[in-house]
Amino acid sequence: MFGIQRAIARSSRPAFRAAAVVRAPTVSAIRFNSGGAHAHETESYESFNQRYQTFFSNVEDVFELQRGLNNCFAYDLVPSTSVIEAALRAARKVDDYATAVRILEGVKEKVENKGQYQAYLDELKPIINELGVTTKEQLYNL
Amino acid sequence: MSLSRTALRAVRSYSTASPITVKHSTSNSSGSLLGNVEVNWASRSPVERHEIYEKLAEIQKQDWKALTIDEKKAAYYVAFGAHGPRQAVNPPGHSIKILVGTLAACGAAIGIFGLIRSSAPAPPKTMTKEWQEASTEMAKEQKINPITGISSEGYAGKGFVSA
Numbered sequence: 687m688f689g690i691q692r693a694i695a696r697s698s699r700p701a702f703r704a705a706a707v708v709r710a711p712t713v714s715a716i717r718f719n720s721g722g723a724h725a726h727e728t729e730s731y732e733s734f735n736q737r738y739q740t741f742f743s744n745v746e747d748v749f750e751l752q753r754g755l756n757n758c759f760a761y762d763l764v765p766s767t768s769v770i771e772a773a774l775r776a777a778r779k780v781d782d783y784a785t786a787v788r789i790l791e792g793v794k795e796k797v798e799n800k801g802q803y804q805a806y807l808d809e810l811k812p813i814i815n816e817l818g819v820t821t822k823e824q825l826y827n828l
Numbered sequence: 829m830s831l832s833r834t835a836l837r838a839v840r841s842y843s844t845a846s847p848i849t850v851k852h853s854t855s856n857s858s859g860s861l862l863g864n865v866e867v868n869w870a871s872r873s874p875v876e877r878h879e880i881y882e883k884l885a886e887i888q889k890q891d892w893k894a895l896t897i898d899e900k901k902a903a904y905y906v907a908f909g910a911h912g913p914r915q916a917v918n919p920p921g922h923s924i925k926i927l928v929g930t931l932a933a934c935g936a937a938i939g940i941f942g943l944i945r946s947s948a949p950a951p952p953k954t955m956t957k958e959w960q961e962a963s964t965e966m967a968k969e970q971k972i973n974p975i976t977g978i979s980s981e982g983y984a985g986k987g988f989v990s991a
Contacts (some may be wrong), residue, residue, distance in 0.1 A: 783903045
């Protein structure tokens with residue numbers, strides 16, 4: 687009932703006002719540094735993680751997995767644990783143990799310090815134990 | 829494919845009654861093959877490498893918790909080890925070698941320079957301080973360059989003294 691009232695009130699506004707309201711969203715305040723040449727340039731951290739989580743859960747072969755990892759780890763951010771977990775599961779799915787180790791190695795490269803890496807490992811402990819993945823440090827006693 | 833081939837081999841061995849060699853597909857028999865993959869990977873032939881690669885792919889299909897440390901290391905090395913495009917451009921100890929070589933070359937250059945200098949004749953007598961001071965005195969006595977130079981008023985330079 688209130689909705690209807692509001693709709694009526696809105697429709698009773700002058701025409702030029704309504705036109706301005708409709709046009710407003712098309713003028714974006716977001717500035718594309720590349721002029722829009724790069725996809726996902728302005729996406730948020732959450733949507734980035736969502737995108738790669740979806741990608742890794744749909745991976746079918748080693749090539750796709752490694753291609754996705756190359757892209758995912760190319761950003762100036764560290765993918766969330768949910769993305770890493772999806773990637774580890776993808777590695778299990780395509781039966782590539784080496785890539786699973788490499789994923790954790792990639793996380794180590796991306797984080798800023800050892801504390802953050804350890805935090806990632808702690809957070810990922812369930813999946814690491816479930817799949818039986820070892821880190822490179824454990825493999826080579828580093 | 830390989831299954832049918834083994835079946836065929838089995839049939840053939842039945843008919844000829846030759847001793848049957850059993851090849852285990854489990855990892856234990858491949859222990860010696862995978863144990864030192866990292867050491868002699870470079871010296872193996874491409875055929876052998878492919879063999880190891882396929883064996884590892886097969887091993888990685890089982891539960892990862894059941895893998896031995898050698899199999900894990902071998903799988904990691906074959907996929908991401910320091911060979912092929914991941915091989916270091918310079919061998920280990922390369923920068924130390926460069927540093928030592930550069931210092932040795934600089935030292936040798938300084939040594940040769942000192943040696944040549946030490947066997948050089950003494951500087952001429954006109955380069956001694958006494959001679960140069962005497963030259964300045966003489967220039968002032970003879971009023972050389974009286975407007976802007978050595979004999980001018982308020983001259984503060986060293987005259988002919990070079991050092």
